[in-house]
Amino acid sequence: MNSLFLVYLILEDSYNRITTKNACNYLRGIVDQNVTICLRRKRRTMMKQRQHSQKLILGGEVHNSTASSIAYMEEKVWDKIDKVAINTLLIPIYWELIEPQPNQFDFSLIDSHLENAAEKKIDVIFLWFGLWKNGLSTYVPEWIKTDPKYFRIEDSDGNKMNSYSPLCQDVIAQAHSAFAAICDNLGSHPLRAFIRMVQIENEIGSLGTSRDHSSAAEKVYQMALPQEIRNLYPGAKQWSEVPFGDEVFMAYHYAAAIQDYAKIARKRLALPLFTNVWLKKPDRRPGEYPSGGAVSTTWQVWKVIASQLDFIAPDIYEEEIKPIIAEYGNDQPLLIPETRIDKRYISNLFYAFGQGAIGYSPFGIEDLLTNDTSQDYRFLSQLGLAKDAFDSSDTLPHLNQGYRIIAALEPLLQDQEAQIFSFKKEGAQNQIVYENGQDRWAVKLFSRDKMINSAGLIIKHKEYYYLTGANFALDLQAQQGSNPLGILSLEEGVLQDGQWRTNRRLNGDEAYFPFIGEDFKILRMRLYSY
Structure with a gap:
């Protein structure tokens, strides 16, 4: 007979940091299939998150190279985007195309994106693909790539990586200069009202090695720890004494570069700023995922060193998302700028928005209009990402309906008097027991293989309950003794x-x-x- 667990999720001021995370970790370890969740929830946490956004971001991100051509972008995206119920498009802007020669800038792509966004009445989040993208440095201009004075990361054997070192101040200065010019352009652009946010770089970190072993990096690695790191790791005097020292070393220097990026933007833009993160996988070592990114082992370093960022956003392709959302939605706005686009897990959007997300954005949004799922998988499969995550077959009608429902429920999601509960089936769990005052019932989660995963929202507002989601049913049952x-x-x-x-x-x-x-x-x- 299954045990019955009672978990109190108390999201109130002084308890918010501890209780939310502990409750989520507790739920994560439960093997029994009956879980009772008792709601005592205030809306202050969500409202604080959503102050960063005028409206919820019902988004979609285009493929990496789609936005590199005005004609291609218009054919594949802008001419068809009316078929997708998004209100925000996430679009890369590329250093190599914006500054093809030193101090010679071409903003024609940005102009085109904003003109089309204005015509379609869609907002834009620009993604700066500058010095680092997915652990590599492939978007830097040719004049940078061919100049040997800009040094790269090296592994312990002296092999050069395809990524510039975060200790190479010369190349960072060039990237910052280009970004400043872009921010000047965006800040004065006549269509700047259509820009929602700016992402600084993309999935930062070092691939192929857990730490930079170049001569410049080795010299710094042997120095005394910076004061900020000593404060975070009392007792440690050298990098080698810091837990996860290689990752923390890289995180410190990446975050410092991002902090300077953000300071540049703050002087020119009145927009939220963030960076995103390639999440750590349990079976992968640093360097097999980008070492130095804002993962669980380096999260506190990023929060201290890159404090000018408004938040750090997780790219979520995993099937089990509850622990990720609990971690990255704690004490900061939660935006999911990249996530899987398959029909089975499109229902994750209900769980995310119920947990206070300000935005949600499947990756490769134009695939919904073509059903072309081949563009990125050959590379992504090498990174431990499931092919199913990029299968856009039959997703469009479900994403559209889900986004329309969230848009309709937005006044309730933003209402401080509403009590909001979201749920999602993960693992063998097939039931959650909902309890709110005298109201108590079981939420039956019945999705199976190839079905849309059970997930949903329950919102209580005044005397009404509003229910939405996929593949669940309620079994009303009275509280004992009532x-x-x-x-x-x-x-x-x-x-x-x-x-x-x-x-x-x-x-x-x-x-x-x-x-x-x-x-x-x-x-x-x-x-x-x-």
Whole structure:
């Protein structure tokens, strides 16, 4: 017989940091399939996160090279983007194309992106592909690549990596200069109102080696620890004495470069700034994922050294996302700028927004318009990413409906009086017990292989419960010792401008177990006891 666990998620001021994370870690280790979650939730945490964004980001990121050509971008994206229910497009801007010669800048791509965004009434998040992208330095201009004075990371055998060292101040100065010119352009652009945020670099870190062993790096590695690192690791005097020392060494220098980037932007732009992170996998060593990125082992270093950033955003391609969202959504805004685009896990968006996310963005959004899933997988498969994550087959109608539902529910998601609970099936779990005051019921999670993963949102606002998501049902049950619960009313409908419109009233067999299957919808329910 399964045990019954009671976990209190108390997201209130002084308890927020500890309780949320501990509760999530506790849930992660549960093998039993019945879990009770008792909600005592204030809205302050979510509201603080969402102050960074005027509206929720219902996003999509284009492939890495799509935005390198005005004609290609217009053909593959802008001419068809009306078919996707996004309000924000994440678009790379490339150092090699913006500064093809030293101090000679070409902003025509940026101009085109903003002109098309304005025409389509879609906001833009620009992604600066500058000095580092996915652990490599492939987007730097040719005049940088061919100049040997800009030195690269070396492994312990002296082999040069295809990535410039974060200790090479000359190349960092060139990247900062280019970024300053871009920020000047964006800050004065007549269409700047369509720019939501700027991402600084992309999935920073060192691939192929856990640490830079170039002569310049070795010299610094032998020096005394910076004061900020001594504060974080009391008792350590040398880098070799710091836990995960190679990663922390790289993180310190990458974060310092990003901090200077952010200072440059702050003088020119009134926009949120962030960088993203390639997450650490349990079976991978530093260097097999970008060493020095803002993963769990270096998170505190990044928070201290790159304090000018508004937040650090996780790129999530994993099936199990609860621990990731708990970590990166704790004490900072949660944006997911890259995530899987497959139909099975598109329901993750309900869980993410229910946990306070300000935005969600599947990667390769143009694949939804072509069903071309071959562009990036040959490379990505070498990085431990599942091919299924990039299968866009039949995703579009579900993403569109999910985004429309989130847009409709946004007033409730932003309402401080609303009580919000989101859930997602992970592992063998097939039931969660929801408890809120006298209301208690089981949420049955019944997705199986090849079905859309069970996930959803329950929002209580005044006397109503709003239910949405995929592949779950409610089994009402009374709290022990109280009167039984019944459904006073159950309606399927839509929210328009904050007003509920009933499509049909559900009763009889269709109200015994309120149910949402593969077609995302909103149910509104009132309960009573008898």
